[in-house]
Amino acid sequence: MNRKMRTEILLKGSVELAAKLAGEIQAKYDIKIIAEPNLGLAMLKVRETAQRTLFYLGEVLITECKVLINGHLGIGMIKGDEQEFAYYLAIIDAAYNAELPETKVWTRIFRQEDAKIKKLDIDFKNKVIQTKVNFQTMDV
């Protein structure tokens, strides 16, 4: 599973999942913290749609953490002040970068979490779509 997909699932899913997966790795491997979870900013580069040029919309507060497992770096990045979450994300990222065997069985867990997220997305969509206007021409 590529990083884009797994970070989407981890961030949209519950923090408990990230804690559980990171816990598996913590129990078996030596984790060296390169950078404790710390706050910083990410500047947003946006494409406007009038002339399709690029500009900076503003910054987002992020928490970032870096760890090393078996000489492989892992980075955890998340919007907001989320110290623990960033640490779990960094461990999971390092586990994938180090190609640890545990990650092989995680694909199924990620798919299950993704299914839960998709169910919530559908519930959200159904509520929003309730506000869609159904225009009818009136007989005057």
Next chain:
Amino acid sequence: MGYVAVKGGTIAIEESIKRLTYERLKQGKVIDVDRIEAGMRCLIDQVMSESSLYSESLAATAIKQAEGNPEEAVFLMRAYRSTLPRKHYSRIVRSEDMVVERRISACFKDIPGGQILGAAFDYTQRLLDFELNEETDEDAIIWLHEYALESGAENDHTVLDGLPKVLDYLREEGLLAACEDNDTEPDDVTKESIQFPTSRSQRLQILTRGQTGAVTSLGYAALRSYGALHPTVGELRIGNLPVYVDNPFTEENEDENAYYIGAIKVTEVESLFPVCKQMKHGEKEIEFGIGYGICYGQNETKAIAMSILDHCLETGNPEYPTHNEEFVLLHIDSVESTGFISHLKLPHYVTFQSELDSVRKSKKGGKSKERESVEEPRHEN
């Protein structure tokens, strides 16, 4: 004019700050920051937008500290922001990827995907609801439970994270000129002071972080008489934009290798302005100009006003101040404008003494001249 250092105000200042704390606490009650975050959504959006820093929790703390004063909250946010390192730049964020919660068009009744009203004050009666005085957390939980049980629009297959743009529809119809992606790296007004004429990226960055009231007032001025524009909102959409950051330690910046860091809510507006164009043989043709507005959170008036000012500044009609980039861009920033206005109440003892001296001298001179002019006729007599 030199500056004179004075002292003696330390104790008074300390006591003044105590009075400020007293004003915040005098009723013996405090607001939890998480309650501000839960119930002051629109104020939080405004503060995040004007401070150019997306963080609901920081904005809630700033609002509490500022006792609900947006300009003070924005100042606090900007000051805090200056203490943080900028670690990353996002991959290009595209509004086409927005998970839409509200999306309307004033141009067409029927747009692909439909008019989705979402959450808006527009359809309320604006009558004060005194029942809110008695509202409890338990009431909120009951309401949420009942709302969750209501059936949704299960048979509608609209996809909220890929709704087509109204502008694209007009481009396909040939009513708007086709437009290719321009990947020129943007300028950053937080890194380098602007010089006139500005670049488009500088204008958009300043407009989006402008004070809501200032942007709205200037946009209104451009509509009412300083340009007499009347745009139509082609599309207004509100929703969450996914944000991705490239791996900082690899050269390969492939899409699937990026880190998803979360989503941000924005309001985006594309306004259409009919523009009369002079053709080769003296014929006139009407076409559409586009104004673009976007801001953090749900702040529809600001985003629409920004789209008006974007169009004004692109046009640059010298007749109107609202088309003058120096007039608009240098006066809409919350911290700059409120800071400069506020500095007037700081001690100006030396400056004022100098002015006072000038007034005294001119009065003295004036009196003697007056006396001379009164006395002169006597001499003549």
